[in-house]
Amino acid sequence: MFLGIDLGTSGVKVVLINDAHEVLGTGHAGLTVQSPQPGWSEQDPADWIAATCAAIADLKQPLDKVAGIGLSGQMHGAVCLDSADAVLRAAILWNDGRAADEATALDSDPQFHAITGNIVFAGFTAPKLVWMQRHEPDLFARTRRVLLPKDYLRLWLTGEAISDMSDASGTAWFDPARRDWSDQLLAATGMDRSMMPALAEGSEVAGHLRAERASELGLPAGIPVAGGAGDNAATAIGAGIAGPGPGLISLGTSGVIFAATDRFLPAPETAVHAFCHALPDRWHQMGVMLAAASSLDWWAGITGATPADLLAELDQQPGRPGTISFWPYLSGERTPLNNPAQRAGFTGLSSRTDRPRMTRAVLEGVTLALSENMEALRAAGGGADSLLAMGGGARSDLWLSMLAQATGVPVLRPAGAETGAGFGAARLGLMAATGAGSEVLTTPEIAATFDPDPALVPAWAEGLERLRQQRA
Template structure:
């Protein structure tokens, strides 16, 4: 058996699979996000450890038979440790917008585009450390190590400070073509290679489980922990996306359009991410919206209902977008805007607008934003002819049908789509433990297919044009 641990923003998920990649059990424990200042987003890494213990504790059998562990997690977060590996402050998360000015400064330095192949977004890790250098200089001087969120879990599990190529790609300190840290980019934020973890491919062994932690968790001591992956690369591994072919659409807290490539294809002018994939010799392009299912959860909270209850009130058939529209920028936006100051809102409201109209508008707005990301991928020379849907939002037939209309390509929901990154992490754990290659994974069976309706294409295209015009 093989265990995947996915450290998300809203919770930790544990997924147990067997050697045939069948899911045997899942566990979950929730997390909360703190926002001490408007636009800030932080978590206490100690809460990640507590949630990981609870999620693994939900698995009621088989832990003593686990042969390998894989990790995935929210990207871009800054976990700052002193020389004794003690936390200096809460982790600054991927959707934190405080480092907008610092990101703009780094982005204006041409070496960042030239080396990373990406824009420097405010949510990336490097601007956060530059912000600390300016606003928390006493803490910055004590920083001895910077880890990404999932790699803080690895430090706890194994005692080793190691990251993988896909997660490291999102720091703005990394050279994806060379698959290594960039000394000039680190120096631009006052850091050096000594502050960074070692590097491993996602399917390689990157530490062994410590005996004391193994005993606490009920796992065998010494089993390998894979390099793992950032959440989106891990989700793609779970969907069997290891090279050119079908792409991925992820409907989690954030939203992603992901396409694997066999070479590094940077296109920073499009605000598309060009990162390493979780497997050797593989890369990917990715468009990201910062709020996807988070928009529906926010709207559900306003109404005092669950997201499922609100969706159940709607006609389950995807029609042309309605008069009420929603721009899904609750936390700013990344692709294609690179603007943490963008904000969400409804337009087209009248006295006749209903809650159902507004719920549908929220879902349509997310679908349109992801369609805009698909267009950006095509502009960058990538894209996909179909999309495999993963994440919690993929449970909604209506939402996936909207995505098919908005993007113009078939959207496929695999069995077990909600296991997402945790399943991919478990697969990486299997590869690290057994030496299995990606060719042995295959793609999951498809449970449902949603095809675009050509009679609706013009209406969805018009709605996307209105989004762009009104935003401008």
């Protein structure tokens, strides 16, 4: 058996698989996000550990036969540790916008585009540390190591400070073409290599489970822990996406369109992310919006209903975009706007507007933003001929049908789509423990296919153009 641990923003999910990649069980424990000031987003790393223990306990089955562990997690977060590896402050998360000015300054330095192949987004890790230098100099002076969220879990599990190439790619300190830290970029932000974790490919062994942790968790001591992956690369591994062809669309807290490549294809002018994949000699491109399924969760909280209740009120045909528009920029936006100050809102409301029309507008707004991401990937030389849908939002037939019309390609829902990154992490754990390569990454069984309707695709293109005009 192999265990995948996915450290998400809203919770930790664990997935247990066997040698045949069959899911034997899942467990979950929730997390909350603190926002001590507008635009800030933080979590206490101690809560990640508690949630991981609770999620593993939620499996409610013996784990003495587990032979390997894989990790995945939310990207870009800054976990700052002192010389004793004690946490110095709450982790600053991927959707935190406080370092917008610092990101703009770094992005104006040509070496960041040249080396990373990416815009320096406010949510990336490097500008967070520059912000700390300016606003929390005492804490920065005590910082001896910076880890990404999942790699803090690895430190707790194994005692090893190691990251993988896919997660490291999102720091703005990493050279994806060389698959190594950039001493040049570290120096430009007042950092050096000694403050960075070691590096491993996602499918390689990157530490072994300490006896103390094994005893706490009911796992065998000494089993290997894989390098793992950032959440989107792990989700792609779960979907069997290792090279060009089908892509991935993720409807989780954030929204992502992911396309694997066999070479590094940077295009920072498009605001498309160009990162290493979780496998050797593989890379990927990614369009990212910051509030996808979380937009529906936000609307559900406003209305006092559940997302499922809201969706049940809707006509299940995709139709044409309505006259009410929703801008899904609750946390700013990345691709293609690169604007952490962009904000959400409704337009086109009238006295006849009711809750179902506003719910539909939320779905349509997220859908159009993701179609804009697909356009950006195509402009960056990538794209996909179909999209496998993953994440909690993938349970909605209506939403996936809308996405097929808006992107113009078939959207496929795999069986067990909600396992996502945790399943991919478990697969990486299997690969590290057995030495298997990408040949074991079969694509999942498809439970449903949503095809674009040639009569509707132009209407969704018009809807996107209307959104752009309103935004201007």
